[in-house]
Amino acid sequence: MIKKEILKVMSVKEIATDSYEMSLENEYISTHAVPGQFLHLSIPGHTLRRPISIASCNQMDKVVKVLFKTIGTGTKELSGYQSGEQLDGLGPIGHGFPIEDLKPNDSVLLIGGGIGIPPIYFLATALKERGIKLQFILGFQSKDFVFYEKEFNMLGETYIVTNDGSYGHRGLVTDLIPNVSSFDRYYACGPLPMLKAVKKTLAHKKGYISFEERMGCGVGACFACVLKTNDGIGYKKICQDGPVFAADEVII
Known part of the structure; x- marks a missing residue:
């Protein structure tokens, strides 16, 4: 279930050119997020939230790590956050990667x-x-x-x-x-x-x-992130129906 959460910044470090790793403390998201889901983070002064993929979760430490590139003013400001500051986030959002049917040694x-x-x-x-x-x-x-x-x-x-x-x-x-x-x-x-x-x-x-994908609302209301599909429905929303799809399901 998507929830609006406050995430406490633990650390921000540059791991490559224009690429940053941010550690965030939040019990709910660290416990419920699955691979493939993302966070929709609010940055003060910017109308739209930024979708940021989750790179790892540590349930014991209640820490979520996200990685992002500074490709605009919003992510540039995000890279400047300091330990102890807080972010408003929606998450975890989207459907993750299907892995339940895989067997050991596959x-x-x-x-x-x-x-x-x-x-x-x-x-x-x-x-x-x-x-x-x-x-x-x-x-x-x-x-x-x-x-x-x-x-x-x-x-x-x-x-x-x-x-x-x-x-x-x-x-x-x-x-x-x-x-x-x-x-x-x-x-x-x-x-x-x-x-x-x-x-x-x-x-x-x-x-x-x-x-x-760039998104508007992140919760399926604005139809800003859609993909054409092969299932006869016509289109699906990346934020709500994805961001993960079977490769033969979508037309790209």
Whole structure:
């Protein structure tokens, strides 16, 4: 259930160029959030809330971690928050990644691009606890934007791709798909062009994709974030019906 919550800022640190990790204390969200869900944070002076994906939850410490990039004035202000300050947030919002039918020793490929990587990390930790075999392909603009490589390496074999080749492999995440071992399912989150390419390349595989999208209300009232679907209904809202969809469910 979505609730309006006050989140206490524990820390904010820059983990790569223009990329920040924020730790927030909140019992309800840390207890109820599942991989794939997000928070809708209010920033004073800005009309619209900012949707920020959840990167991890620690129920014992009541801490939620989110990662974001400073791509505008709102997220720039968010990066300047200090320990002890508070944020008004709605959450957890959206449907998470379906994982209930996976069995121990099933093999999964997880693909993330840029700021679509944080929810992939949250998902990976949950899958690891279930005994799922993991492989990762992570895409970044360049070496300066790479984050969480060590954390992913601790969970499974990790391939890094950069657009300019300044770190890891040069090219696109889809270029590395032939390099991975066989897998039963894939999950992906990232920019729309990446999701289109992944869906086309892995059309023969069962998969789920999560959308990083600008939103208005975040709760399904404004129809600002819609996707065309194959189910005959026509359109679905990313915030309310997603942000995770079966790859063959949506038209992108």
